[in-house]
Amino acid sequence: MSDQRTHDRHAFLAETDWADAQFIPLTGDASARRYFRTHSQHPAILMDAPPQTCGSLKPFVDMAQYLSALGLSAPQIFASDLQSGFLVLEDFGDDDFASLIDRDASLENSYYFSAIDVIHNVLDADPAQVANYDIPQLASACDLAFLHYTPQPATIMNEALTAIEDALAPFQTELRTSLRDFHAQNLHWLSKRAGVARVGLLDFQDAVNTLPSYDLVSLLRDVRREVSDDFAQSARETFAKRRGLDHDAFQNEFHLVAVQRNLRILGIFARLSQQMGKPHYVDLIPRVWRLLQADLKHPPLAKLRAQLNAILTEPDHAHLERLRQPCLTQ
Known part of the structure; x- marks a missing residue:
């Protein structure tokens, strides 16, 4: 962080209740945002998101207000300077779903179904x-995927994108809100709250209106932790029944949206490594590939599977090493 940014951060905090608090850096995410935590008299998280690299914080603030109005638990915003890119937020602690389930696997089903209740709550609004x-x-x-993971000529890439769009076309429906990065590391268990408010929500600033299956896909096709096939199948069936959806059509939509999401993630992780100096994301690519292949095996996707696998490179050792190298043309 530049000296100027440090100065700006302290200037912002000087006008808040955290002027004298010591903030300790936390591990960052895939963006250029940085996070700091204080264990002072008023525990809080400082989000540092320079507008020139992170864009405006207004989408985060607006979505936090939207989710709170639905009775959901977005972090309370204690102080803000949107022009400079600073927020002081409620601290949900370290009990994200992934960590809690790692400590006690018996909690997985109840936590995941609580998360799915949140999805229904948003879809119903x-x-x-x-x-x-x-x-x-x-x-x-x-x-x-075709620009960064396995670069392809424009004609081949466009043919693949057209095939994906054609496959998705039957699932056109009224768009509903998706938090988009809805997975176990972004969900926290707030045991002192009740109902859907027990699920603390993070990283929703990229929310969009899209196909209603999107957040369920994000949750069950998590690129950072395993979700068993049996549980994923049960969750899909329960979700479709609750929403009154045709079982087979929803299964087809789920697998196809999962293919779309993980194709994009392959490209994102490759770009993060080669253009943003974050090669550790390459370590996740073999898992993304396995998830992609699992969904492409869904029988109605056989034609798309053949087309995509003919142009995508398997993540063998040589390809992963290439992806870890900086892109010298950037």
Whole structure:
């Protein structure tokens, strides 16, 4: 962090109740945002998101207000300077779902079904005032796989994107709000709260209105932790029944949206390594690939599977090592 940014951070805090608090850096995420924690008299998290690299914090603030109005637990915002890119937030602690389940695997089903209750709550509400992520945009967003994971000529990439869009077309429906990065590391258990408010929500600033299956896919096809096939199947069936959806059609949609999401993640992780100096994301690529292949094995996707696997490189040792090297043309 630059000396100027440090100065700006202290200047912001000087006007808050945390002027004298000591903030300790936390592990960052895939973005350029940084986070700090204080265990002072008023525990809190400082989000440091320089607008020139992270964009505006207004989407985070707006979504926090939207979720809170639904009775859900977004972090309370104690202080803000949107122009400079600083927020002081409620600290949900370290009990994210992934950590809790690692310590006690018997909790997995109850926590995951609580998370799915949150998804239903959002889907049942009026959509948020966020960007649409419709079928053409879902398909075009897969270009990252063909730009960064396995670079392809424009003609081949466009043929693949058209095939993905054609496969998604039957699932066109009214778009509903998705928090988008809805997975175990972004969900915290708040045991002193009740109902859906027991699930603390983070990392929702990229929320969109898209296919209703998107957050369920994000939760059950988690690139950072295993979710058993049996549980995923049970969760899908329960979800479809509760929403009154045709079982087979929803299964087809789920697998296809999972393919879309993980194609994009392959490209994101490759870009994070080669262009943003974060090669540790390459370590996750073999798992993303396994998830992608598992969903492509769904019988109705056989044609798309053959087309994609003909142009995507398997993540063998040589390819992973190439992805770890900085892109010298950037």
